[in-house]
Amino acid sequence: xxxxxxxxxxxxxxxxxxxxxxxxxVLRKINDLTxxxxxxxxxxxxxxxxxxxxxxxxxxxxxYLLLKSIYDLFDADVVERSKYDMSFKYFLNMAPEEPxxxxxxxxxxxxxxxxxxxxxxxxxxxxx
Numbered sequence: 099x100x101x102x103x104x105x106x107x108x109x110x111x112x113x114x115x116x117x118x119x120x121x122x123x124v125l126r127k128i129n130d131l132t133x134x135x136x137x138x139x140x141x142x143x144x145x146x147x148x149x150x151x152x153x154x155x156x157x158x159x160x161x162y163l164l165l166k167s168i169y170d171l172f173d174a175d176v177v178e179r180s181k182y183d184m185s186f187k188y189f190l191n192m193a194p195e196e197p198x199x200x201x202x203x204x205x206x207x208x209x210x211x212x213x214x215x216x217x218x219x220x221x222x223x224x225x226x
Contacts, residue, residue, distance in 0.1 A: 109193035118184045125189040134160070136224050141211055154199055159207045161190050162199070174201040
């Protein structure tokens with residue numbers, strides 16, 4: 099099931115991002131300048147809308163893949179780095195204390211939601 103799941107972070111620790119992720123950080127700039135809601139539109143027919151448990155937010159999953167592409171990382175590496183790299187967590191719209199996904203979730207996302215490899219390229223191009 100997919101919904102517009104991207105939401106404000108409610109965490110007593112969110113202010114740490116202003117201390118540790120500089121305003122000129124490339125991920126902060128991309129996040130602040132790009133409206134990622136196009137991901138919902140492009141992937142809406144890839145999800146069931148009326149039953150099942152909520153999926154991991156497709157925007158977050160896409161952002162994991164974008165980080166993987168930007169930093170040339172393997173699935174497990176991008177997930178591991180997301181545990182401690184605050185710029186990654188900021189970019190992923192995560193609360194500082196929020197747990198990361200399992201690396202296998204990225205594989206499932208690619209196989210089930212991005213079967214057409216051109217779709218990932220198109221999504222990446224829309225962020226430019």
